[in-house]
Amino acid sequence: MRIRLPGLYIALGLVLAGLIHIVAVLALPMLAPKNGYARLASLGPTNTMIQIPPAAPGQQAMPMMAPDIRYAFCRFDLTKGPVRLTSKLADDLFVIALYTRDGDNFYSLTGADMKRPDIDLIITTTDQTVEEAGVDSPESADSDIIVSSPVKEGIALLRQPLAGPSRTSYAEKALAAATCAPYAKSG
């Protein structure tokens, strides 16, 4: 067969290249073997607050971690009910951020948003109510922040940027006091 239309091959090539481009972009998040979620998830069990050691050469839970931020995280699992996070604020630089498996930061709260020196946050799925899980009294419910999560499993990442080298131990202590646990019915 004679090639009468080299332009046809160019057009075919471009269409094919476009399709391959789209497939590659859509498939990549699934093919990426170790996204941030997977890296942290392997460090410990669910519904437990885990402090990440300060970033140092050869000792980083994720690439490009900040050496001057202290981190702690909790991989929350809401299949058995809501999960409660508590933490002390070292200062207004504190940030708590909730992520899906894909790394979508669907909720964040900074120390500057808070009027009180401690955070008490309950994560639920959209079909769970905290009342069902048993809030003791309306007053305590008022003081809690309730976040409805689009996913059953995700990560809460706590960041405490250091406001100067002298603040390091203070920041580490504040994060060490953070907790994460299933929100228990209390009597």
Added chain:
Amino acid sequence: MRSLIYFVATFVAALILGIGSAWYMIERGSPLTTTKVGPWDGWISAGNPNADFYTRAHVARSGRLPLTSTVARYFVARTDDDGGLLSSDCEYLVVGGALNARWWSLALYDEYGGLIANPSSRYSYNSEEMLRHSDGTFHVTLSRNARPENWLPSGETDQHLVLMLRAYGLRETDSSGIGIIPNDRLPKIERKSCG
């Protein structure tokens, strides 16, 4: 026979073009997804649940969990102002001024995002500890050997370097609440000498 060769050649060209363009737009960004100012790249929607597919793929590949861009912005530089790759073999002067942010930090990494071992355990300077001149500007030297003022050690091994500027609580935002750093505020990266 000839048409088969044309077919195969077309397919191979399409594969290279398709995957190459996808790789470039995910790894380095494009005007659709990133702010490019001099050597600095900032992904506009990083961490945002409504982000486009390129940004999501970039975040997944990076292995990081960035804060959504309404809370913090990240800018990465792999080159100096003239476009040369940052290298531990050279000495650079980074000059910047005040950023309108609650807290910011300039950190140096190897090309894989790992911190670089050095005797003084110095990996970054943040807004609270940076030494500044009386006019508010700061000078940071990236180099192998100790330098006065703010020195970020680039390590003993020959390697490419990556600078990251992270800014928390930017006071200036666009209409969707994404933090903005005016273009002329991002630090300049000047190569001083090599070898």
